[in-house]
Amino acid sequence: KCWGDNMEQTGKIKSWIKEQVPMLTLLYENKYVGMAYDRFASLPATQQRRLIFSVIGAIFVSITLYLLVAYYTLWSISSQSKNAVSMGALLQQYQKIKRDKSQDIAKLEGNSLLAGPGQLKQRLLDLGRQTGISPRMMSANESGEASARSEEGKPSTEVKIKQASITLDKVTLPQIVNFLRNTESSSLNVSSLKIKRDEKMRGYMNVEVQVMAYLFPPEEP
Numbered sequence: 144k145c146w147g148d149n150m151e152q153t154g155k156i157k158s159w160i161k162e163q164v165p166m167l168t169l170l171y172e173n174k175y176v177g178m179a180y181d182r183f184a185s186l187p188a189t190q191q192r193r194l195i196f197s198v199i200g201a202i203f204v205s206i207t208l209y210l211l212v213a214y215y216t217l218w219s220i221s222s223q224s225k226n227a228v229s230m231g232a233l234l235q236q237y238q239k240i241k242r243d244k245s246q247d248i249a250k251l252e253g254n255s256l257l258a259g260p261g262q263l264k265q266r267l268l269d270l271g272r273q274t275g276i277s278p279r280m281m282s283a284n285e286s287g288e289a290s291a292r293s294e295e296g297k298p299s300t301e302v303k304i305k306q307a308s309i310t311l312d313k314v315t316l317p318q319i320v321n322f323l324r325n326t327e328s329s330s331l332n333v334s335s336l337k338i339k340r341d342e343k344m345r346g347y348m349n350v351e352v353q354v355m356a357y358l359f360p361p362e363e364p
Contacts, residue, residue: 257305257356261285267309267354270329274322276314283309304355306334311350313341319350331356 186194257263264285271281285307311322319338326333335353 258303258358263305263307263354263356264309266329266331267307267326267352270322270325271309271311273325274318276311276318276322280312280314281309283307303358305358306353306355308335308351308353311352313344313347314350315347319348322350322352326352326354 257266264283267283268278268281272278285305311319314322323333323336331354333352334355335351337351339349341347341349
């Protein structure tokens with residue numbers, strides 16, 4: 144009787160599917176699907192429920208595993224992306240430091256021509272003439288060398304500092320600006336700048352500039 148009831152119920156389900164969802168009729172036309180369903184329908188109600196719960200449990204476990212794998216994959220990709228970005232930033236920083244160091248070394252090597260006595264003083268006078276300042280309006284003095292400070296704050300034996308000052312009398316503001324630009328482009332550092340208006344000539348100023356030049360000490364013969 145149970146078998147007959149199940150078959151009758153199966154027939155009703157098939158008829159309902161044919162009327163309501165014709166597209167699913169293809170499933171029942173497949174002999175393997177039909178055999179599987181007939182086998183399922185022939186089972187007692189207890190085994191049917193057990194089988195249904197087993198299938199639902201398997202589907203739930205599969206979905207859970209899929210989500211875990213997907214989450215791990217996304218986390219792995221995200222970690223790799225962050226590492227790539229971090230490595231890229233570190234590489235850019237290294238290249239910048241290396242480029243800055245190369246520029247600093249080039250400046251030190253370029254300033255090695257100023258190591259001789261009076262060379263820095265002469266450089267300032269030449270910059271003044273290039274700016275259009277009359278030699279009669281310029282006077283320069285050069286002081287001795289001093290050791291530069293290392294990153295630890297200790298005196299460095301590899302880099303020296305040479306200092307000089309120049310006084311510019313009766314110069315205009317454009318001449319001052321151009322002189323400072325020429326000084327900066329010559330790898331010299333302005334350590335002090337004093338500007339006063341000329342009391343006798345309107346529109347002119349008197350300027351005192353102190354500069355420093357970082358350079359490698361001359362090689363001993």
